[in-house]
Amino acid sequence: MRLTDVRGVFQIFAAGPARQRFVNVGHLLSGNMVTLVLSFGAVALTARTLGPTQYGMLALIISFAQAMEMLVSFQTWQPVIRFGAGLEEAGRDDDFAALCKFGFLLDFSAAAASWIVALALMLAAGQFYGWSGEIYTLILIYSATLLFKVNGAPVGILRLTGRFRSVAYLQAVSMAVRLSLCVVAFLQGAGMLTFVLIWASTQILGSLLLIATSLRELARRGLKRVFHARVAGITERFPGIWGFTWSTNFSLTLWSSAQQLDTLLVGALADPAGAGLYHIAKRISKTFLQAGAQLQAVVYPEIARLWNTDKLGEFRRVVLQSEFMLAAFGLAAWAFIALFAGPLIRAFVGPEFAAAAPLLIVQMFAVTLALTSSIKRAALMSMGQARQLFVAVLVVVPIFHASAILLIPRMGPMGANLAHLIMATLWIIVLHVMFRRAFQRGSDGGSPSIAKGTRNQPLTSEEAPRG
Secondary structure (H helix, E strand, O other): OOOOHHHHHOOOOOOOHHHHHHHHHHHHHHHHHHHHHHHHHHHHHHHHHHHHHHHHHHHHHHEEEHHHHHHOOOOOHHHHHHHHHHOOOOHHHHHHHHHHHHHHHHHHHHHHHHHHHHHHHHHHHHHOOOOOOHHHHHHHHHHHHHHOOEEEHHHHHHHHHHHHHHHHHHHHHHHHHEEEEEEEEHHHHHOHHHHHHHHHHHHHHHHHHHHHHHHHHHHHHOOOOHHHHHOOOOHHHHOOHHHHHHHHHHHHHHHHHHHHHHHHHHHHHOOOOHHHHHHHHHHHHHHHHHHHHHHHHHHHHHEEEHHHHHHHHHHHHHHHHHHHHHHHHHHHHHHHHHHHHHHHHHHHHHHHHHHHHHHHHHHHHHHHHHHHHHHHHHHHHHHOOOHHHHHHHHHHHHHHHHHHHHHHHHHHHHHHHHHHHHHHHHHHHHHHHHHHHHHHHHHOOOOOOOOOOOOOHHHHHOOOOOO
16 A cells, blocks of 8 residues: 555545545444344344244245345346446436436346246245245245345435435334334234234335335436336447446345355254354344445445546545445454453343354454455446456355355354355455556556546547446
8 A cells, every 4th residue: 555545544534525425424324323223123022032943944034035136136226326427417317317217127127037036946945944834935925025126226326316314214214113013023922924024014115115215316306207218229328238237246146145045054054043043143243244335335426436537546545545444343343242242142132042142253253354345346346347356256155155065064153154254355355456456457548447438538429438
């Protein structure tokens, strides 16, 4: 790291874009903290009511549906931000409307496809795990949430238009409803069916609120008939959009397999109770990972604009600032968990889940590494390195699965945590090398960004970057 980079890191509290970044992150973190508290309450009441084994089954049901979603999801918020950055300022409302419609169509298609895939794989998964007819019914109920998972384009629209407060607090609304329903179910001593209905219905509520808010934001900006926009010739308007979309889809599908299939692997190679303990630890550590994701959500549109407009010095400075913040936050969070994991688990879900404390400590260290690397991943996406990222994921993720399959039978749920630690360590090294090489090529005038024109020369209207 050069001296100028070090100085840039400590200019975090400067006025201007950095301060606005902090305001936006503050909105997201405050909303995330509210959601975190409400989520903790809902999980605690569910776990205390059902116990380790039944909660483990609920964790498997939820993980199965999430795995199906990630298997097909296009993560359309990424192309919406990647190609939409700068369109509004350039007055290209028609192009922006077409891009938003493109994102919505991909989301609707992926939602339907993930539901169909879930139904097709449910029988095979049930035979592997030995699910009863009751569990099949519960999975059918929860899988209905997949039909409403039209979140990618709405999230991209709200982030790109700076509506970070809306993204933050919409999650809190659906989680407040979930907690209220869980209180009633807890007081009545409800069974698994009731909690599946609660979690499924509030998941659907959150998706519907997100869609409605994004459409309202578009209408507020004069795009009231976005679904009437023409998407024909989308590849001419946004060269490389399909390649970028498929690369990010395959990359995130593979990456998410490590995040979503891990609970299923623990349930298969250990037992449902072990899966329940692992899911509790993962649920807590994931909240800290989501806090880091809030910063990435704010930074991604900003660095996409900086890279597209050749502001390389500011681009690098923002990446380093954000990375420094996440590393400090992650280390502080890990130190807190290392000291208080046991009491936290006992207070959170009860002494029956005390064995999850060591799992949480190891998992939080892996989360800290993942936090630190998340900004470089967003930066590489902005630099048009989606295909290279996909290749990197093809190398790193199989190492996780091989490690997990090898370690879980020998160490139980802790084996999955160690597999995450191995993968996170490799990932942070790979991203660092990729970022240095890509930035050097960009600095030398050979930017790999698919949206850049000739460096330092004004572009004609025909040559203007499409996002």
